[in-house]
Amino acid sequence: MQVLFVASECAPFVKTGGLADVVGALPAALAREGIAVRVLLPAYPAVAAALEEAEPLMDLGRLFSGPARLVAGRVEGLDLIALEAPHLFERPGNPYLGPDGLDWPDNHLRFGALCQAASRLALSAPKGWRPDLVNAHDWQAALTPAYLTFSGKPAPPTLITIHNIAFQGLFPRKVASLLNLPSKGFTPEGYEFYGKVGFLKAGLVYAQAIATVSPSYARELRRPEFGMGLEGLLTARRAELTGILNGIDLTVWDPEHDPHIPARYGARRPERKAVNRKALAERFRLEPSDSAPLFCVISRMTRQKGLDLLLEALPRLLDTGASLALLGSGERDLEAAFSAAAKANPGRIGVVLGYDEVLSHLLQAGADSILVPSRFEPCGLTQLYGLRYGTLPVVARTGGLADSVIDANEAALAKGVATGFQFAPIEAGPLGDAIERAAALFAEPKAWRAMVRRAMRHPVGWDSSAARYAALFRELVQP
Ligand code: ADP
Numbered sequence: 001m002q003v004l005f006v007a008s009e010c011a012p013f014v015k016t017g018g019l020a021d022v023v024g025a026l027p028a029a030l031a032r033e034g035i036a037v038r039v040l041l042p043a044y045p046a047v048a049a050a051l052e053e054a055e056p057l058m059d060l061g062r063l064f065s066g067p068a069r070l071v072a073g074r075v076e077g078l079d080l081i082a083l084e085a086p087h088l089f090e091r092p093g094n095p096y097l098g099p100d101g102l103d104w105p106d107n108h109l110r111f112g113a114l115c116q117a118a119s120r121l122a123l124s125a126p127k128g129w130r131p132d133l134v135n136a137h138d139w140q141a142a143l144t145p146a147y148l149t150f151s152g153k154p155a156p157p158t159l160i161t162i163h164n165i166a167f168q169g170l171f172p173r174k175v176a177s178l179l180n181l182p183s184k185g186f187t188p189e190g191y192e193f194y195g196k197v198g199f200l201k202a203g204l205v206y207a208q209a210i211a212t213v214s215p216s217y218a219r220e221l222r223r224p225e226f227g228m229g230l231e232g233l234l235t236a237r238r239a240e241l242t243g244i245l246n247g248i249d250l251t252v253w254d255p256e257h258d259p260h261i262p263a264r265y266g267a268r269r270p271e272r273k274a275v276n277r278k279a280l281a282e283r284f285r286l287e288p289s290d291s292a293p294l295f296c297v298i299s300r301m302t303r304q305k306g307l308d309l310l311l312e313a314l315p316r317l318l319d320t321g322a323s324l325a326l327l328g329s330g331e332r333d334l335e336a337a338f339s340a341a342a343k344a345n346p347g348r349i350g351v352v353l354g355y356d357e358v359l360s361h362l363l364q365a366g367a368d369s370i371l372v373p374s375r376f377e378p379c380g381l382t383q384l385y386g387l388r389y390g391t392l393p394v395v396a397r398t399g400g401l402a403d404s405v406i407d408a409n410e411a412a413l414a415k416g417v418a419t420g421f422q423f424a425p426i427e428a429g430p431l432g433d434a435i436e437r438a439a440a441l442f443a444e445p446k447a448w449r450a451m452v453r454r455a456m457r458h459p460v461g462w463d464s465s466a467a468r469y470a471a472l473f474r475e476l477v478q479p
């Protein structure tokens with residue numbers, strides 16, 4: 001089976017978050033299921049540079065007042081198709097934001113172009129290649145099912161994957177005609193969302209099926225607290241909505257073969273983490289106690305990620321004797337508050353503001369525990385990396401966090417199945433409680449070590465989830 005992924009990010013070429021990790025890793029896992037995936041991405045400078053040997057695939061003529069074409073090539077084990085449209089994508093840096101830190105004013109055209117290119121590719125079979133199914137990821141790709149539907153031509157079935165419903169791609173009504181969307185679709189049953197054009201809404205309406213990145217999030221999305229206005233639509237389509245937990249790329253995230261950490265280790269020798277802990281402490285100027293955990297955070301700094309709750313819980317974290325290393329960037333007030341906390345607690349709290357892929361590996365390898373206090377989390381990948389690295393996750397009980405970490409409650413401890421700590425409700429008090437529970441267990445080295453080994457052996461690769469995607473694709477292709 002041939003599948004076309006349409007996405008705005010793909011690791012290792014362009015990444016702002018977990019979407020890139022998933023789009024970059026799932027194709028290899030699907031290949032083992034007999035499914036050949038090609039990934040259509042905008043030819044941002046980083047993608048164009050990686051695709052030096054690309055072959056022309058399809059000329060698109062002019063797309064939103066500039067020349068555009070598709071080129072294809074194989075790089076880093078991925079079959080990429082890049083949309084070359086220099087007037088839209090020849091801009092370095094973050095794929096969504098201009099140098100002023102604001103969304104590019106023409107993002108509707110940039111990602112509308114991506115979707116038009118995807119639909120023309122799926123319909124016209126250039127060089128004899130025609131996908132059996134199109135899987136669009138998040139709002140940037142979500143007009144693809146709409147264009148295919150509006151074309152009126154026989155088209156392959158479509159699946160839209162929701163990685164985060166908080167980002168919907170909403171634009172003023174007037175963009176509909178610029179994007180060649182027929183006005184008859186501008187209704188609540190179509191792509192209209194409270195008077196605006198909703199890219200994600202369109203995908204959720206016009207795709208044959210909807211996937212999201214964990215079973216819990218699939219249920220949460222049908223509730224107003226999580227659905228962000230789309231809960232009604234998702235409830236109506238619940239028979240076509242599936243939650244499949246993300247996996248991780250074990251060729252990139254494996255403490256036994258990680259080139260980015262000073263000491264490699266496996267479940268049989270987790271004590272070698274101590275070498276990485278020391279390197280991490282030096283890098284963050286920490287003097288962590290041996291009898292209390294060194295916690296870490298690797299995160300976008302936004303309200304979603306609940307880092308304000310962590311700020312509130314910091315005194316309790318420090319009271320246990322623990323320390324904290326944080327790597328993140330995002331909202332200025334959160335960045336400032338954590339920097340101030342580091343300044344006020346030298347040797348105990350260390351903060352690096354910015355985005356640093358290599359440093360994130362050292363944090364996973366050197367910390368004892370990773371904190372993920374998200375208010376909502378469709379899947380979350382850092383807790384999965386934490387499991388693999390024996391860095392026991394402390395997580396909010398929501399979405400994929402709830403689905404991937406087994407809480408160290410009495411029953412789970414007695415049965416020997418716990419892999420981390422969950423807390424609910426998602427507030428500073430319960431977060432503080434979970435931090436204290438982790439610190440108390442850390443003070444029992446035998447119990448902690450057993451849990452570290454167990455976490456490291458917990459399956460977090462893509463195999464079982466890729467099999468679920470493959471089954472879903474087959475159902476859609478041969479209903
Ligand atoms: P989200 O996609 O919502 O940000 P995920 O947990 O799914 O959350 O994925 C985040 C990805 O981005 C992970 O690979 C994580 O390691 C990475 N990441 C987040 N912040 C940083 C940072 N400041 N530096 C390096 N990597 C980061």
Ligand code: GLC
Pocket residue numbers: 017018019022163164213246377378379380381400
């Ligand atoms: C989104 C979500 C995150 C998820 C990632 C990959 O960015 O916020 O929870 O892990 O997509 O699916």
